[in-house]
Structures are given as structure tokens and as C-alpha cells.
Amino acid sequence: MGDAASTPIVDNLFRLYFTIGIILTLLVFFFLVYSAWRFRARGQEEPADAPRAGEVPPNRGHPYVVFGTVIVVGAILFGLSIGTLSSHQFLEHPPDDVSLVIDATGFQFGWMFEYPQGFQTFRELRVPANEAILLRITSPDVMHKFHVADYNIGIDAIPGRTNHLWFNATGPGVAEIRCAELCGIGHGQMVGSIAAIPRAEFDAWVQEQLATLPTPNFVQVFDLNVTREGPVPGQLQAVAGGEIHLRLTNNASTTLGFRLGGPYNVSVPSMAPNSAAWLNFSAPGPATATYEATNETGSRAGFSGTLRVLESQRVTVSLTEWKVTPSAKTVRLDQPVLFIVTNDGKIVHDLNVGGHWDADPDSRDIHAKTPDLAAGRGAALAYFPRAKGTLYLWCNLPGHSESGMLTTLEVV
Amino acid sequence: MDWRRWLTTTNHKDIGILYLVTSLVFFVIGGVLALIFRTQLAQPESTLVEPGLYNQLVTMHGAVMALFFLSPIAFGFANYLVPLQIGASDLAFPRINALSYWTFVLGGLVAASGFALGGAADVGWTFYSPLTNKQYSPGLGVDLAGIGLVLLTVSVVVSTINFFATILAHRRPGLRLYDMPMFTWSIVFTIAIMLAAFPALGGGLLMLVADRHFGTHFFSAQVEGGLVWTHIFWFFGHPEVYVFLHPALGATMEIVPAFSRRPLYGKRYILWSLAIATVLSFIVWVHHMFTTGTDERMREFMSLTTEAISIPFSLIFLCLIATLWRGKVHFRTPMNMALSAMSLFLLGGVTGVFLSSLALDPNFRGTYWVVAHFHFTLVGGTMLMLMAGLYYWYPKFTGRMYNERLGNIHVVFSVIGFLMTFLTMFFISDMPRRIYTYDAASGWGPLNLVVTVGAFVFGAAQALMLFNLLWSLKHGAPAPEDPWRGPGHEWMSSPAPTPAPAPGPAPIAADVAGK
Ligand SMILES: [Cu+2]
Numbered sequence: 032m033g034d035a036a037s038t039p040i041v042d043n044l045f046r047l048y049f050t051i052g053i054i055l056t057l058l059v060f061f062f063l064v065y066s067a068w069r070f071r072a073r074g075q076e077e078p079a080d081a082p083r084a085g086e087v088p089p090n091r092g093h094p095y096v097v098f099g100t101v102i103v104v105g106a107i108l109f110g111l112s113i114g115t116l117s118s119h120q121f122l123e124h125p126p127d128d129v130s131l132v133i134d135a136t137g138f139q140f141g142w143m144f145e146y147p148q149g150f151q152t153f154r155e156l157r158v159p160a161n162e163a164i165l166l167r168i169t170s171p172d173v174m175h176k177f178h179v180a181d182y183n184i185g186i187d188a189i190p191g192r193t194n195h196l197w198f199n200a201t202g203p204g205v206a207e208i209r210c211a212e213l214c215g216i217g218h219g220q221m222v223g224s225i226a227a228i229p230r231a232e233f234d235a236w237v238q239e240q241l242a243t244l245p246t247p248n249f250v251q252v253f254d255l256n257v258t259r260e261g262p263v264p265g266q267l268q269a270v271a272g273g274e275i276h277l278r279l280t281n282n283a284s285t286t287l288g289f290r291l292g293g294p295y296n297v298s299v300p301s302m303a304p305n306s307a308a309w310l311n312f313s314a315p316g317p318a319t320a321t322y323e324a325t326n327e328t329g330s331r332a333g334f335s336g337t338l339r340v341l342e343s344q345r346v347t348v349s350l351t352e353w354k355v356t357p358s359a360k361t362v363r364l365d366q367p368v369l370f371i372v373t374n375d376g377k378i379v380h381d382l383n384v385g386g387h388w389d390a391d392p393d394s395r396d397i398h399a400k401t402p403d404l405a406a407g408r409g410a411a412l413a414y415f416p417r418a419k420g421t422l423y424l425w426c427n428l429p430g431h432s433e434s435g436m437l438t439t440l441e442v443v
Numbered sequence: 444m445d446w447r448r449w450l451t452t453t454n455h456k457d458i459g460i461l462y463l464v465t466s467l468v469f470f471v472i473g474g475v476l477a478l479i480f481r482t483q484l485a486q487p488e489s490t491l492v493e494p495g496l497y498n499q500l501v502t503m504h505g506a507v508m509a510l511f512f513l514s515p516i517a518f519g520f521a522n523y524l525v526p527l528q529i530g531a532s533d534l535a536f537p538r539i540n541a542l543s544y545w546t547f548v549l550g551g552l553v554a555a556s557g558f559a560l561g562g563a564a565d566v567g568w569t570f571y572s573p574l575t576n577k578q579y580s581p582g583l584g585v586d587l588a589g590i591g592l593v594l595l596t597v598s599v600v601v602s603t604i605n606f607f608a609t610i611l612a613h614r615r616p617g618l619r620l621y622d623m624p625m626f627t628w629s630i631v632f633t634i635a636i637m638l639a640a641f642p643a644l645g646g647g648l649l650m651l652v653a654d655r656h657f658g659t660h661f662f663s664a665q666v667e668g669g670l671v672w673t674h675i676f677w678f679f680g681h682p683e684v685y686v687f688l689h690p691a692l693g694a695t696m697e698i699v700p701a702f703s704r705r706p707l708y709g710k711r712y713i714l715w716s717l718a719i720a721t722v723l724s725f726i727v728w729v730h731h732m733f734t735t736g737t738d739e740r741m742r743e744f745m746s747l748t749t750e751a752i753s754i755p756f757s758l759i760f761l762c763l764i765a766t767l768w769r770g771k772v773h774f775r776t777p778m779n780m781a782l783s784a785m786s787l788f789l790l791g792g793v794t795g796v797f798l799s800s801l802a803l804d805p806n807f808r809g810t811y812w813v814v815a816h817f818h819f820t821l822v823g824g825t826m827l828m829l830m831a832g833l834y835y836w837y838p839k840f841t842g843r844m845y846n847e848r849l850g851n852i853h854v855v856f857s858v859i860g861f862l863m864t865f866l867t868m869f870f871i872s873d874m875p876r877r878i879y880t881y882d883a884a885s886g887w888g889p890l891n892l893v894v895t896v897g898a899f900v901f902g903a904a905q906a907l908m909l910f911n912l913l914w915s916l917k918h919g920a921p922a923p924e925d926p927w928r929g930p931g932h933e934w935m936s937s938p939a940p941t942p943a944p945a946p947g948p949a950p951i952a953a954d955v956a957g958k
């Protein structure tokens with residue numbers, strides 16, 4: 032459970048309202064019950080001024096009772112209002128030492144958080160603990176309400192408008208973010224989390240996020256342990272149409288080199304023992320190349336293998352509200368498909384490739400999927416068709432495929 | 444009786460009965476919708492109702508209960524009782540009165556027809572924009588509900604003018620405004636609010652339908668349309684809660700004196716309180732918008748006005764209790780129900796003060812805390828007070844007595860079921876409203892089960908009341924002319940059952956000339 036600087040302030044105010052409220056409720060309730068019971072009818076006689084049908088009843092009432100009530104109730108409410116307005120000043124106006132400003136977007140159906148460092152997260156907000164954080168909240172579609180019950184804070188996300196909400200998470204912890212304004216069929220699934228972590232951990236996490244930004248460039252990464260001896264030749268299989276990154280680790284006790292033959296002809300002349308090196312090159316078309324470890328002299332060291340780059344079918348897929356638009360209608364079974372996906376819409380989407388789409392999200396058969404893509408972002412996805420027939424492409428964000436983000440490809 | 448009489452009648456008593464019966468039919472519909480979605484929520488991760496249908500159910504529950512049950516049932520009482528209480532032979536414009544009724548029926552049918560035509564409105568009864576835009580709600584449901592409510596607006600506005608004309612011009616000679624019975628007075632304040640508030644709803648909905656179909660941009664994001672809609676809607680929506688409450692208080696102010704055998708305490712101050720509350724009710728609407736980030740001065744101002752509006756209602760409450768003093772309190776069904784409803788309303792009012800706080804509300808808005816609060820005021824308070832009125836005037840309406848024992852069972856189980864349902868909701872205040880299901884891990888399961896069981900107890904109690912009222916039509920003891928020795932003029936004006944209608948529509952000219 033999380034906590035924030037606003038939590039005790041709102042809790043204290045609530046306690047004040049609650050105490051006064053419960054005392055007043057009980058007093059008035061017992062006064063009501065007592066009055067009714069004390070003056071219950073016994074016998075048949077009637078008060079002198081008992082009402083009669085058709086008669087205008089005589090006036091009753093004492094001004095001092097009436098004005099006394101007004102003054103007492105007014106004084107209580109005045110006191111409560113002072114508490115409210117002073118707490119409100121604290122909640123409404125961010126302090127001067129805001130350390131992080133995050134753009135938050137509530138969308139159908141989820142939350143996106145855009146960090147000033149230039150990356151986004153979805154559903155998960157991470158902030159450094161014990162620092163003032165300011166959220167600028169809006170929505171590209173309908174109204175939502177960003178609500179963190181544990182922090183006692185909430186504000187609406189309204190299209191065309193930016194609202195501000197600040198908080199200071201006191202101490203590490205995780206709290207739940209909920210949407211508290213009906214926004215469509217996925218309203219109940221607009222759940223997110225807010226994690227307050229120590230500053231150092233936060234900085235490390237930011238670096239990690241920056242290193243793994245999704246892009247539409249197709250990059251395949253392989254790890255290769257280079258040794259001196261290699262009794263069985265190795266086999267690597269890749270898909271054409273992008274870049275191949277080999278991460279080489281020298282596991283031997285002596286210095287080794289590495290060489291990849293034609294058509295690539297790239298090499299790393301020497302790696303110290305237990306060190307690593309990257310070998311990056313592009314692989315636009317199909318090819319077969321051999322690789323081997325080399326001695327310091329350049330001669331073959333014994334470790335070897337083959338890299339097979341398979342021809343691929345390139346299909347670009349554009350995601351928009353509310354359509355999934357692939358550049359082809361059919362793909363062949365005998366080749367891997369390279370989906371180059373871009374989010375050309377205004378809100379977050381992802382692309383799922385699978386053999387079966389179902390109205391029930393739990394019954395959908397997903398073979399491959401991209402991460403959540405913010406507007407303008409893209410991702411590449413290599414996919415090996417499994418059988419002839421219909422392949423489904425859809426966005427799996429709640430409600431999106433129902434709104435039209437669902438299409439099919441034929442595998443022939 | 445000839446059924447055709449009910450289609451062509453312009454008699455205020457007949458139309459009053461029609462309003463009562465029709466709104467009770469809407470009450471049953473709204474209640475069944477609630478029981479369906481409460482069943483869905485009884486267990487975590489339930490799949491009984493899918494999310495699209497769930498949103499239709501909560502939307503139509505809210506719209507039907509608020510606008511087609513609680514608003515028109517007041518017109519039922521008012522149609523029947525106001526002319527009797529002020530000694531008018533009928534409303535000022537009887538045929539227009541019939542028009543109002545049939546427009547209301549048509550509006551209700553149009554709004555509810557969505558269920559049969561591919562999906563009712565599913566955007567919440569508050570119709571928040573831009574969720575209501577064509578892009579996000581392409582179905583017919585929003586249009587049908589919108590048009591249904593525009594029809595209701597027409598019906599209501601026409602009725603208010605009819606009632607104003609009747610109360611101002613058709614009182615029996617010598618009856619001063621101040622001396623009018625309290626129920627009629629409550630209707631004066633009700634129609635004053637209706638006349639000023641309903642056009643905002645009708646106008647807003649017309650703009651909304653125009654945005655959907657004629658390419659206008661009243662609520663587009665460029666003009667912060669979502670915010671504009673909330674201002675228009677709540678300018679109607681807040682005063683509307685007093686449209687529900689005033690007639691219910693009016694009924695209570697007839698019942699409490701009748702059964703405590705003493706005149707109402709502090710009538711003069713109550714009338715001032717109602718007048719002040721009526722005016723204040725138009726400058727508190729931003730308390731529904733504390734989290735929209737609308738102008739801060741406005742939020743602070745309306746937080747204060749909202750706290751202030753509890754002062755007149757505290758006073759009315761105290762006057763009602765003071766009425767009991769040195770009286771002879773008879774615990775019959777209408778009185779028991781009215782006192783129970785007052786007790787429940789008390790908690791609704793107190794929790795409303797919490798929501799008036801600009802600092803507390805952001806944490807409650809859109810959660811079950813709010814749902815609990817307004818059901819305490821609108822159901823525990825307002826609706827049960829109106830049920831007390833149904834029992835109280837039943838002998839007048841039908842010439843029969845209801846069954847006292849069943850009536851009291853209804854009171855007891857209404858209170859038990861109500862508290863199980865809505866008191867429990869205060870304890871799941873971190874659960875957002877209008878979500879169709881929730882994880883078992885959320886821990887909301889057990890209390891939701893209590894809420895659902897309570898809802899069924901409450902529903903069964905209301906079914907018992909309807910049974911009692913229907914059964915007593917035939918089997919109830921014949922009612923004496925003035926069974927309660929009530930304070931109102933209605934108890935002496937004419938024999939209890941509706942007299943045979945005069946042939947043809949009521950003579951309007953003669954009516955006016957008679958005053
Ligand atoms: Cu939502």
C-alpha cells in the first residue's frame with residue numbers, strides 16, 4: 032500500500048467531518064426517536080389544537096428555537112469550511128520544488144505516462160519517493176477520472192483540457208490507479224499502478240527505459256559464446272529485412288577473434304578472455320554465411336557454425352482509431368512474415384497476431400504481439416505462419432478490437 | 444369501469460392516478476434493472492452480464508428511477524391533491540394536463556425502447572460528453588434516451604405552467620397563499636425549480652443530438668466540450684434532486700402533523716427555508732464538478748454554498764421533530780414509514796456535507812461512497828417518504844384501507860434491506876462505481892455480496908407494498924371519509940373514490956369564470 036503527503040491531510044479532515052457528523056446524526060436521531068416515543072398516543076383524548084380536515088392549522092413555533100438552530104448549524108459548518116478551504120489550498124497548489132513533471136493521458140482504455148526524458152509507460156507510473164511530482168492530465172477521447180484512493184487524490188482527464196494534480200509519495204510502496212468516470216465498456220479495466228521507489232532505483236529504471244524504446248527497425252539479437260574448441264558446428268537462423276546484432280562473449284582463457292564470411296564479411300579481430308563485443312550488420316535479403324573463431328594470427332581456431340537468413344515477406348501495418356490496416360491481404364505459408372507496425376493514431380495501441388479472435392479477451396489465441404505503442408511509435412514483429420487459413424490481426428487494448436481494430440490475413 | 448376512460452380522461456384525479464400507476468411501473472422496471480446488475484456484482488469476476496449490457500443497465504436504472512419515477516410520481520400526488528387542497532375544481536388547463544401525461548409516457552417509452560432496438564443508452568444517466576458523441580456511442584440508444592428526455596422536458600415544463608396557473612388563479616375564495624396546505628406549498632417550490640432547471644436539460648440534449656446528427660460542435664474537444672456539458676447538465680441536475688425531495692417533504696409535512704395530532708411546528712420558518720433552499724439549489728451545481736479543474740474561485744464558492752444549503756434543511760428537520768412535542772403520536776404505517784425515511788435521510792444529508800467539501804470530494808467522486816450518499820437521500824429519504832404518502836392517501840385515492848400489518852412489514856424490511864444495501868457501500872468507498880466486475884484480489888467481494896442480498900430484501904419489501912396496494916383495492920376495508928383526521932382540505936372536499944367523470948372534457952371557460 033502506498034501513502035502520500037495528501038493522505039494524512041485528507042484523512043484528518045475526514046476524521047473531523049466524521050466525528051462531528053456522527054455526533055450530530057446520533058443526537059438528532061435519538062431526539063427524533065425520543066420525541067416520538069415520549070409523546071406516543073395513550074387513550075383517546077386529543078391536543079387542543081389537533082388538526083381538523085379543512086381547517087387552517089394555527090401557527091406554532093418559537094423564533095429563538097429557529098434562530099438558535101441556524102446559529103448552531105451555521106457555526107459548525109463555518110468551522111468545517113475553514114478546515115476544507117485550508118486543506119484545499121494544500122491539495123490544489125503544487126509546491127515550488129516539483130522535481131518531475133509527467134504528462135498523463137487517460138484513454139479508452141488505459142493510462143499512459145510520458146516522462147520528460149522521452150519515454151512512455153503504460154498503466155504503470157513510477158516516481159521517486161519523497162519528491163513532489165506534478166501530473167498534467169488530459170484525454171484524447173472521452174472523459175476519465177484519475178483516482179488513487181490510497182493517496183486520497185483524484186482529478187478528471189478531459190479532452191481538450193489539461194488538468195494538474197500533484198502529489199508527494201512518502202516512502203516506497205505501490206498503490207492502485209483507477210478510472211472513476213464512466214468512459215465506455217472498458218471502464219472497469221482502466222486499472223494502473225503507481226510505484227514510489229528510491230531515487231537511485233528510479234534513475235536506473237529511467238536509463239533502462241531509454242535503452243529499450245520500441246522502434247519499427249527490425250533488429251534481431253543473438254548471443255554467441257565463442258570458444259576455442261567447437262566439435263559440433265553451430266546453427267543460427269534469422270529473418271531477412273532488418274539488422275542482426277551478435278553479442279559475442281569470449282569464454283576461453285586466451286584471446287580470440289571472430290569472423291563471419293560472405294556475403295557479410297565482417298569480423299572482430301580480437302577479444303580478451305571473458306570480454307564481450309558486438310557485431311552489427313544489416314541483412315536485407317536471404318543468405319547463408321559461415322562464421323568461425325580465429326586465433327590471434329587470423330587462422331581458424333576450431334569453433335564454427337552457419338548463419339541462415341531466411342527470406343521474409345514484409346507487411347507494414349498501420350494502427351489508427353479504429354482500424355488495423357495491413358499492406359497485404361495474403362501471406363505465404365513457406366516464409367516468415369515481417370510485420371512493420373506503426374501507430375498512426377492518436378492514442379495507444381498494440382498489434383496482436385493470432386489464430387483466433389474472440390469477444391471474450393481471455394479466449395483469444397495470441398501467437399505474437401508488439402508491446403504497447405504510444406502514438407507515433409512503431410515495432411517490428413517476425414512471425415512464422417503455422418498453418419493455412421485465416422490469421423487475425425487486432426489491437427488488444429480493451430474495447431479497441433470491438434470498435435473496429437480487427438482484421439484478417441489469409442495464409443496461402 | 445370503461446378502460447377507454449383512462450385514455451381520454453382530463454380529470455385531474457384520473458390523471459393523478461395515471462401518473463402514480465405509470466411511475467410505479469417505471470419504478471418496477473428500474474428496480475429489476477438494478478437487481479440484474481446487483482446479481483452481476485454479487486461475486487468477483489462474474490460473467491453473468493457483459494460490460495456493454497452492464498453499462499446499459501446502470502444508465503437506464505439511473506435515468507428511469509430519477510426521471511421517469513421520482514419526478515413524475517410527484518405529479519401523480521400533485522394532480523390528485525393540489526386542486527383538492529386549494530379547492531379548485533380541476534387544474535387550470537385540464538386538456539393540457541392530459542397532454543403532459545401522455546408526452547411523459549411517450550418519452551419514457553422512447554427512452555426505454557433502446558433495449559428492444561439494439562441497445563439502450565450506455566453512457567450513464569448523466570450523459571457525459573464526449574462519450575455521447577457519435578464516434579464513441581454510435582448506437583441508437585443515446586438518441587432514443589435523448590429524445591425521450593426532451594419529451595419529458597416538454598411534459599414537465601407544460602405541467603409547471605399548468606400548476607402555477609392553478610395555484611395562483613384557482614384557489615377557493617379566501618384561501619391565502621400562506622394558508623395553503625404544506626403539500627401544495629412543496630409543489631410550488633418543486634415546479635419553480637422544474638421551470639428553471641428542466642429547460643437546461645432539454646436544451647443540452649437538443650445540442651447533444653445536433654452534435655450527433657447535424658454536425659454542430661457544441662461539445663467538441665476544441666471548446667472543452669466535456670466541461671461545457673457538465674456545467675449544463677449539473678445546472679439542471681443539482682436542482683433536480685430538490686424536485687425529488689420537495690414533494691416528499693411536503694407529504695411528510697402532512698403526515699407528521701396528522702399522526703402526532705398537532706399543527707406543523709414553525710410553518711413560517713419552514714416556508715422561508717424551502718424558499719432559500721430553492722434559490723440556493725441553483726448556485727451549488729459545481730459540487731458535482733470539483734475534479735474537473737473548473738475555475739477555482741467558482742469551486743470554492745460552491746463548496747461554501749453547498750455547506751450552507753444544509754442550514755435550511757436542518758431547520759426543516761428540527762421543525763418536523765418539534766411537531767411531535769406535546770402531541771399524541773399514532774404509529775400507523777404512513778407515520779412509521781415517514782419517521783424511518785426521516786432517519787435515513789438524516790444520514791444522507793450528513794454524508795452530503797462530506798461531499799460538499801472541496802478537499803474530501805476528489806477522493807469520493809465516482810466511487811461507491813457517492814452512490815451510497817445519494818441513495819440515502821433519494822431512496823431512503825425521498826422515495827420512502829413518497830411511499831409513506833402512498834399509504835397516507837391510499838384511502839383517499841381508492842376508498843379502501845390498505846392492510847396495516849403488511850404495511851408495517853414493508854416498513855421494517857425496507858429499512859433492513861436499505862441499510863444492508865447502502866450503509867455497506869460506505870465501506871467499499873475505494874471501489875469505482877459503474878464497473879461491471881472486479882478482481883477477487885480487490886477484497887470487495889464479501890461486502891458486495893451483502894449489498895446484493897440487501898438489494899433483494901429491499902426489492903422484496905417493495906413488491907410486498909405493491910401487492911398490498913393491489914390486493915386492498917378489492918379486499919381492503921372500506922375507508923371512512925377522513926380516516927386520519929388529517930390537516931389538509933382534501934379530506935373534506937369530496938367522497939374518497941373518484942367521482943364519475945363529467946361528460947366530455949372539463950369546461951375550461953366555466954372553470955376560470957368560477958373563480
Ligand atoms: Cu473510466
Ligand SMILES: [Cu+2]
Pocket residue numbers: 379380381426427428431432436
Ligand atoms: Cu488500440
Ligand SMILES: [Cu+2]
Pocket residue numbers: 680681682684727728730731
Ligand atoms: Cu448536487
